[in-house]
Every structure is written in structure tokens, then in C-alpha cells.
Amino acid sequence: MERIEGSIAAFLFGGLVAAMPAQATSETEGLQRFRAIYKELVETNTTLSAGDCTLAAQRMAARLKLAGYPHSDLRVFVPEGHPKEGGLLAVLHGSDPQAKAILMLAHVDVVEAKREDWTRDPFTLIEEDGYFYGRGTSDMKAQAAIWVDNLIRYREEGYKPRRSIKLALTCGEETSSALNGAGWLTKNARDAVDAEWALTEGVDGDLDAHGHRIALEILAAEKTSQNFVLEATSPGGHSSRPVPDNAIYHLVRAVDRVSHFEFPVELDDANRAYFTGMSKIVGGQAGAAMVAVVKNPQDVAALAILDKDHNWHAMLRTTCVATMLAAGHATNALPQRATANINCRIFPGDTRDAVQAQLVAVIEDPKVSVTIPEIRGPIATPAPLTPQILEPIEKVAHELWPGVPVIPALEPGASDAQFLNPAGIPTYGITGIFIDPDGGNIHGLNERVRVQSVYEGRTFLYRLVKLYADQ
Numbered sequence: 001m002e003r004i005e006g007s008i009a010a011f012l013f014g015g016l017v018a019a020m021p022a023q024a025t026s027e028t029e030g031l032q033r034f035r036a037i038y039k040e041l042v043e044t045n046t047t048l049s050a051g052d053c054t055l056a057a058q059r060m061a062a063r064l065k066l067a068g069y070p071h072s073d074l075r076v077f078v079p080e081g082h083p084k085e086g087g088l089l090a091v092l093h094g095s096d097p098q099a100k101a102i103l104m105l106a107h108v109d110v111v112e113a114k115r116e117d118w119t120r121d122p123f124t125l126i127e128e129d130g131y132f133y134g135r136g137t138s139d140m141k142a143q144a145a146i147w148v149d150n151l152i153r154y155r156e157e158g159y160k161p162r163r164s165i166k167l168a169l170t171c172g173e174e175t176s177s178a179l180n181g182a183g184w185l186t187k188n189a190r191d192a193v194d195a196e197w198a199l200t201e202g203v204d205g206d207l208d209a210h211g212h213r214i215a216l217e218i219l220a221a222e223k224t225s226q227n228f229v230l231e232a233t234s235p236g237g238h239s240s241r242p243v244p245d246n247a248i249y250h251l252v253r254a255v256d257r258v259s260h261f262e263f264p265v266e267l268d269d270a271n272r273a274y275f276t277g278m279s280k281i282v283g284g285q286a287g288a289a290m291v292a293v294v295k296n297p298q299d300v301a302a303l304a305i306l307d308k309d310h311n312w313h314a315m316l317r318t319t320c321v322a323t324m325l326a327a328g329h330a331t332n333a334l335p336q337r338a339t340a341n342i343n344c345r346i347f348p349g350d351t352r353d354a355v356q357a358q359l360v361a362v363i364e365d366p367k368v369s370v371t372i373p374e375i376r377g378p379i380a381t382p383a384p385l386t387p388q389i390l391e392p393i394e395k396v397a398h399e400l401w402p403g404v405p406v407i408p409a410l411e412p413g414a415s416d417a418q419f420l421n422p423a424g425i426p427t428y429g430i431t432g433i434f435i436d437p438d439g440g441n442i443h444g445l446n447e448r449v450r451v452q453s454v455y456e457g458r459t460f461l462y463r464l465v466k467l468y469a470d471q
């Protein structure tokens with residue numbers, strides 16, 4: 001407890017809000033309250049297997065109620081047949097009924113975490129050596145806590161925004177087979193989430209290995225995840241009398257061909273802006289390669305340099321990779337069936353049909369079928385990066401971190417933006433939370449995020465949402 005208070009004091013007096021000594025106590029209390037919200041979220045298990053998003057939503061609703069939000073402006077929603085996959089809707093009303101709202105969106109579900117594999121309990125918020133540890137500390141309960149904290153602070157101040165400020169906490173972002181809360185809301189509570197645009201996770205600020213800030217990223221576009229199933233069948237028989245028509249051989253050759261295939265390079269506004277901005281920061285050979293590829297996406301020498309980085313490689317094209325295999329039914333029988341799952345990440349604007357046709361062409365074996373097992377949602381469409389979006393980000397970033405550039409990015413992964421953008425709610429990923437080069441091991445073991453980064457992100461998003469709401 002002492003250490004906690006110490007870190008808050010160090011942040012306040014060493015950092016951004018030290019200039020207001022008269023309000024030091026209330027600032028400290030505010031930060032402690034934020035930390036309590038964050039802790040409550042991290043310590044509410046929201047995994048699909050054993051967790052309860054509805055409980056997390058109820059707890060956040062209770063905090064907003066305590067802050068004075070009337071019952072009519074709060075709604076815990078629970079999709080039918082999914083009692084533990086609920087979420088929360090809340091609103092701070094704006095003064096201009098003609099102005100469309102700003103939506104603060106966060107998923108509160110987290111990736112599974114096994115206590116026996118972790119160094120510390122994944123469902124206890126642990127602060128150690130300047131880091132918060134715990135499942136969801138980074139993805140994305142820090143931002144969810146900031147959104148709740150924002151609403152509490154705005155109300156406490158008597159802040160009257162021009163646009164309404166809406167909050168949606170949802171479940172089901174992390175598990176592709178789960179019901180997606182954001183998608184559910186666009187169909188079942190469209191009014192409650194309707195907005196000029198929405199803000200959510202996606203990309204963060206980048207720190208170098210020494211903890212120095214490199215750039216603040218904003219997610220401008222993301223890829224769409226789509227599975228394809230390769231399947232080969234053969235008549236089977238006794239393994240003592242092999243025949244060439246073997247389902248496993250057909251499948252393995254097909255997977256091998258996929259492994260050697262590279263989709264063509266594509267440029268859009270997002271990755272063009274990313275590589276243009278990053279070229280100045282990275283410099284050297286890689287920086288020159290970024291400039292060259294933006295000019296000519298077929299520049300083989302430049303691509304060879306960029307493709308060595310897995311992230312840059314993925315930002316430049318659709319990718320497909322084998323993720324699961326299943327084959328055969330007995331050790332002494334010829335296989336009758338062999339299947340592989342190929343997970344593709346489709347570049348914005350490409351289609352599922354085109355990727356499927358490309359896989360069929362690459363595999364070049366009529367014995368291997370290529371099918372789509374399930375379609376989770378529409379293909380991601382990028383939201384336009386207008387000055388209305390970018391200028392407030394640049395303004396607040398300049399106030400907090402002068403000299404650190406703001407860089408649009410194309411995210412190879414996917415967020416809830418994939419459900420909101422096609423529903424007509426342009427969605428941007430911006431956190432203002434600076435993370436280490438290892439990404440804080442999100443989805444992995446011992447997930448962590450810097451304490452200072454979370455507190456700064458809180459200041460950043462508090463100011464940013466106000467600027468948007470007053471536009």
C-alpha cells in the first residue's frame with residue numbers, strides 16, 4: 001500500500017499535474033480512485049472459460065451511479081443466452097442535440113490465463129518495479145478504466161460537453177468463437193452507440209528499449225482475420241500396402257506451397273502514412289527502404305529489408321499461415337482425411353473470395369478443397385484520417401510529449417473497429433499509453449504495462465475526449 005501511494009505521489013509531483021499544488025489532494029484522490037477502478041476491473045476475471053463480463057459491467061455501473069449518473073443514463077445489457085457476456089452503456093449528455101456523440105469503446109473480456117504458468121496471480125493487480133502486472137493490465141482494462149474514470153471526472157467537474165459522450169464496455173473481443181458485444185450493440189442497441197466516431201484500443205505509443213518515447217501511433221486501418229480449411233480425402237486402406245493417393249501427402253504439399261507463397265504488396269493511406277512517418281524516426285537502411293517502398297511497392301531490394309521485420313512484413317500485404325493440422329485415424333491405416341487450418345489476415349479492401357481463389361491457385365491440386373468455415377463479420381474498412389481527428393491528437397500529444405510524432409498505423413491484428421466501421425461508426429484506435437518494444441506480452445504470460453504510461457494515458461484520453469466533445 002505504501003508503495004502504491006508512493007508511486008502516485010511520484011507521478012503527481014514528478015510529472016504532468018505537478019503545477020497545481022492547491023488541488024494536489026484531490027488530484028491524488030482522483031488518481032487513487034482511478035487506480036481502484038483499474039484494480040477492480042483486472043481483479044474481476046473476464047475470461048470466456050471462467051469469467052464474468054456482466055459482473056465487471058455491474059461493478060462499473062455501480063461506480064458511475066455513485067458518481068451521480070442517473071439510472072436512465074446507465075444500462076447493463078446482457079445478450080440473450082449469454083448471461084456472463086454482458087456489458088455496460090452509459091452517457092453524459094451534451095448541450096447540442098444536433099451534434100452527434102463521441103463513443104468511448106472498450107472490451108472488458110481478456111485472453112485466458114493459467115495461474116500455474118504465470119509468475120504472479122494473473123487476476124491480482126500487482127505493481128512492481130514501475131510496472132502493473134496482470135491479465136488485461138494492457139489489453140485493455142487500462143483504457144476501459146480510463147473511460148469510466150473520464151465519465152466520473154467530467155460529471156464531478158460539472159463539465160457540459162457540446163456532444164454527448166457515450167461509453168460502451170463490451171465482451172467477446174478476444175475469442176473469435178464468442179459473441180462479439182460491439183457487433184451485438186450495432187444490431188440491438190444502435191442508438192446507444194451511434195456516434196460521429198468512436199475511440200478504442202488498437203495501437204499504442206512506442207517506447208524504445210531504454211524507455212524513451214519514439215512515436216504515438218493511431219490506428220487508421222486494420223486487417224480482417226479469416227480462416228480457411230484445406231481438406232484432402234483418400235480411400236484409405238491397410239498401411240502395409242501404400243498407394244500414392246494419400247490424403248496426408250496431398251495436404252502437406254498444399255501447406256508447403258502456401259508457406260512459400262507471398263501475397264503482393266499493397267499500399268493504402270494508413271501504411272503509406274506509417275512508413276513515411278517512421279522512415280524519419282528509424283533512419284538508416286530501413287528508413288531508406290521505407291521511403292523506397294512508398295514510392296515503388298515493387299522495389300525488391302527495399303522489401304527484402306522491411307520483410308525481415310514481422311510487423312512491417314504484415315503491414316504490407318495479406319498474409320496466410322498454417323495454424324492447425326489434423327489427419328488420419330489409426331497408426332496402421334492409410335489416411336482417409338487430412339485437414340489444415342490456414343489463418344489469413346486480409347488487407348483492407350481485399351475480399352475473402354479473392355484470397356480463397358488465390359489459395360486454390362497456389363495449391364494447384366484438385367484433391368485439396370479450400371473452404372471458409374465461418375464468417376465472423378464484415379471485411380474491415382478503414383476510417384478516414386481527417387484533420388478533425390488528427391489535430392486534437394497532435395495538440396494533446398504536443399502538450400504532454402513535445403517532439404514525439406503522431407503516426408497513423410495499419411494494424412495487422414483486429415479490434416472491435418471491424419464491427420463498428422461497417423455499421424457506419426468510424427472507429428479509431430488511440431490509447432496514449434506508451435508500451436515497451438516487447439508489447440508488454442499481451443495475450444501471453446505475465447502481461448504488463450508501465451505504471452507511468454497508464455497514468456499518462458489517463459491524462460491524454462481525458463483531454464482528448466474533451467476536445468472531441470467540444471468540436
Ligand SMILES: [Zn+2]
Pocket residue numbers: 107139140173201
Ligand atoms: Zn484488446
